[in-house]
Amino acid sequence: MELSKNYLPANTEDKWYKHWLAKNYFISTPEGRPAYTIVIPPPNVTGVLHMGHTLNETVQDILIRKARMSGYNTCWVPGSDHASIATEAKVVGMLKERGIEKNNLSREEFLKYAFEWKEKYGNIIYSQIAKLGCSVDWNRTTFTMDDHYYKAVIKVFVDLYNKGLIYRGARMINWDPAAKTALSDEEVEHKEVEGKLYYIKYEIVNINTKEQPTTGNPNYIVIATQRPETIMGDTAVCANPNDERYWHLKGKSVLVPLINKAVPVIFDDYVDKNFGTGILKITPAHDINDYNIGLKHNLSVIDTLNEDGTMSDAAQIYIGEERFAVRKKIVEELRQKGLLVKEEEYTTRIGYSQRTNVVVEPKISTQWFLKMKGLAKPALEAVTSGNVSIHPGDKFNATYKYWLENVKDWCISRQLWWGQRIPAWYDEEGNVFVGETEEEAKKIFNNQYSTINIQLKQDEDVLDTWFSAWLWPIEVFEGITSPGNDDISYYYPVSVLVTGQDIIFFWVARMIMAGMEYMHEKPFSDVYFTGMVRDKLGRKMSKQLGNSPDLLELIKEYGADAVRFGIMIASPAGNDLLFDEGSLEQGKHFNNKLWNALKLIKMWEEKIKLNGQPAINGIEKINADFATTWFQNRLNEVRIEVDKLMKEFRLSEALKTIYSLIWDDYCSWFLEWIKPDYGKVIDENIYNSAVIFFEDILQILHPYMPFITEEIYHLLKERNDDIIVKQFSATLLPDEKILLLGNKLKDIITSVRDVKNKNNIKPKETIKLYIETQEPTSYNSLQQILSRQVNAEFIKFNTSPENSAITIVVGKEKIFINTNTEIDGSAQKEKLLKDLGYLKGFLNTVDRKLSNDKFVQNAKPEVIELERKKKSDAEEKITMIEQSLSTIN
C-alpha cells in the first residue's frame, strides 16, 4: 500500500462521516444502558455557523464521543431555532432586495418566503455541523417551529395563562423602531456613549410682571435633558419638594418651548436637587421614571413617536421626520430662539436592540407578559442546591443568583409574523379568549356569552423566540405534547448543556424554569459555559472587522480535525478564546505527525512480511522490553489524567496531555527506542505492541480528532470494527517506579545529547560512557536503549574512564563521556558551575528551614523528613559536581 507523503483530510473526512451514518452509530433509542444526552443549542436559521458555534459544537462532539466510547447510549439532538426577530429582519431585507415590501404581503405569503429562507439556511447549518464531524442523531433533528413544537409552545402559553401567570396589559416596554416590535429587557444591550445634556428655557406662565423684580426670579426655568426631541411629549415639570429655589412655582405652569403648551409644575421626592438644574421635564410616554411619576400625579401620556421612530402627529412639529434628525433640528431651532442656555458633554448609557442595533425607545404599549417570580424560585434552588452545576461556577453562580432574585416580568409578545402566533382571540368589544385553537376560544366565548357563530379575531402577534427555546430539552423529546413518552422518560434530564455565557438569562435560566414547571425536574445536570471566540488581538469577531473566518474555508484548508484541534488547544476552560490560525496550523502538523508514524509502522510491517516468519537472521532483536513496559505505564498514567480532566470539563488541558503523549512519548521516545537499525527488520513482538499502542493513542484522541483516528485505525490493520465505537478498557494504575526509571533514562539521554550538541559532536559520532552509580542493576533494562540513543560504543559502570572525559551529573548519577574529538572543557565547566550555583542556593533555603527551631517543632514529620532528604540529595550532588570540576582544567 502506498501512503501519500502528507495526510490529506479532504477525501478521508467525507468517507468516514458517510460510513458512520451508514452504520447508524449516531442513532439512539431508549434501552438498558445509561443515557448520555446533549441537546444542541439550536443555531439561528439566520445564516451560517460562526466560530462561536464551531467551538460549541466541537466541545459537545468531544463529550458525546467520549461517552459513546465509555459505555453510554449517547444521544445528541441537533436542530435549529426560528429566531423570530432576527430571521424576520433578514427575510424582510431579502425581500426588499427583490423589490418586495413586507407591508404589501399577506401574513401567509410572508411566511411562505420565511420558510423558504429557513429551508435554505437550515440546511447550510446542518451541512456545516456534519462537515465538522459532529455525531448528532439526524433522525431527531428538531426545528422550533415544527408542528409538534409549535403546538407545545401554544399549549404552554395556554397553560400558563390558565394558571394566571400570563397577563396582557399596557406597560412601559422596550420598543425596537427598526423591527417595529416590543422587546424583552434582556434583548436590550446598554452601551456607554458620549452624549450631550441640553439646558433649555421653559417660560413661566401666569407670572405677575410686578412680582418679578421683588422676587428676583427670572420669568423662565432651565431644564436639562438628553432628549430635546421629546419635549413635545412633556406633560409637567418637576422639582424636589424640599428645593427652595422652586417654591415660588407652586401652582404655576410653564410653557413647553416650540409648541408653547402650558404644563404644570409639580413636586416629587424622586428629583435630585443636585443634578442638572434640579428641575426635570416629565415625559411619561418616553421614559420609565417619568411614566411612574406620571401615574402618581395623574398626568396624561403623549406619545410623540410613531412605531418606526419618526415623529407622530401628537408631536405637532417635524411630523414624520426621524427622531435623531429631529433632535438636531430642535436644538438648532432652540438655539435660534435663544431658548438653549448651554450644551454639556455627558456620558450616558443608551439601550440598543440586540438584534437590529438601533436605539431602543421606552414606550407604553399593550403586550403580553409572563410573571416570573414564582417560576424563578425553583430555578434558583436547582442551582444553589447543586442539583444543576455550572462550570465554571465561581464565575457564574453569583450572576445567575442575582438575576433570578431580581427578575422582572417577561414581555413575551412580538409584533412580528415569524413565530408562534399568540393563541388569544378577541370579540368585537375586545374581550379576550385564550385557547389552543380557535374552536376552543369560541367554546369559551360561548360558555360565557351563550352566543353562537360570533366572529373572533386572533391576536396578530407572535411569541418571543425564547418562549419556545426554553422548552428545548423537553420538547425535542416531545415531553410537552406527549408527556411520559419513552424518549422523555429515558433521556430527560439531559447530561450536559454546552453554551455561551451570553445567553445565561435568555436561555439557561429559563430552561431551568420550564424544566421545573413542566417536568418537576432539572433539564440538565451540568452547564458548561464556553468563552467567547475573539480574534488574536482580543477583539470580538464581526463582519465589519473582517476577522470572522468562514468555517467551510477553514475546513477546506486545514481539515476538520485540525480545525477542531486548533480551536480546542487554544480554549482554556471558562476563558475567552483568542482565535489564531496558527493553532490550526499546529493541528495540521499534528495530523501529519500521526500520518508519518503510520508510515513508519507500515514500513516495518512490510519488512516483516518480506522476511517471512518466524524470525530469521537479520531481524533486529533489541532489548526493548523496557520501552513497551514504560509506554504501557505512561499510557495508564495519561488515561487517568485525561479522564479526570474531561470529567472536570478541562478539555483543552486534556487535549494538551494527549498531544504530548502522542508526540513526545509515543513518537519521540517509544518509536525511537524500538526502531531497528537501518536495513534491519523489527522484532515482531515489538512491532505488535507498537501497533496496539498506536490503537490506544488513536482511541484516546478520537473524541477530539475523529476522522484521522478512524482512518489510521483502519489503515493499521484490516478490521471490521470502527474506532468510533471502540470501548475504553478499564484504566490501570501506572507503576510509579517504572515511570521514574523512564524519566531517568530520558534525562540521561537528553543530557548526553546536550553535551554532544555543545561540543559539536555529530549525533552519528560514537562516544564511550562511564556511569558512576549506586544502582548499576537498574541499568540492565535501560542499557541497550541508552547506548543506541546516544550512539555509545559501550557503557561501563563504576569504572574510571581511560582518559580525560566530559563529566556531567544527572540526578544522582555521574556520567563520564569519552569522545574521539578534541573537546573544549569550558562549556562543560560553565554548565557545572551553573548547576552548582543553583544547588548551593537551593541547599541554602533548605538549611535555613532545618536550622529554624520553629520549623522543626511545627512542621509535619513527613515534611521535615522531605526537607532532610532534599538536603542530603543536594549535598551529594554538590560533592559530585565539585569533584568533577576539580578534574576539568
Next chain:
RNA sequence: GGGAGCAUAGCUCAGUUGGUUUAGAGCAUCUGCCUUACAAGCAGAGGGUCCGCGGUUCGAACCCGUGUGCUCCCACCA
C-alpha cells in the same frame, strides 16, 4: 452606583485544601542538523521582581488586607 472575575516567560495558559516550586506547558525565539517516518521535521538551549505594598505563618505564586490595572454582568438619575 451594585456585583463578579482576572493579573505567573514575548503570547496563551497550568500550578487542586500553603511544604522536592529559587515555579511548569504549548506557541514564539535562539543554536546545530536536509540523520531512510516526519524540514508540516529532528536534537538541544535560553527566557520569570509569580502586578505593587503590608500582614498571617516555621514556611506564601497560593491565605488575609490594601493599592493599581484590565475584563464582564446588572441598575430608571434627567
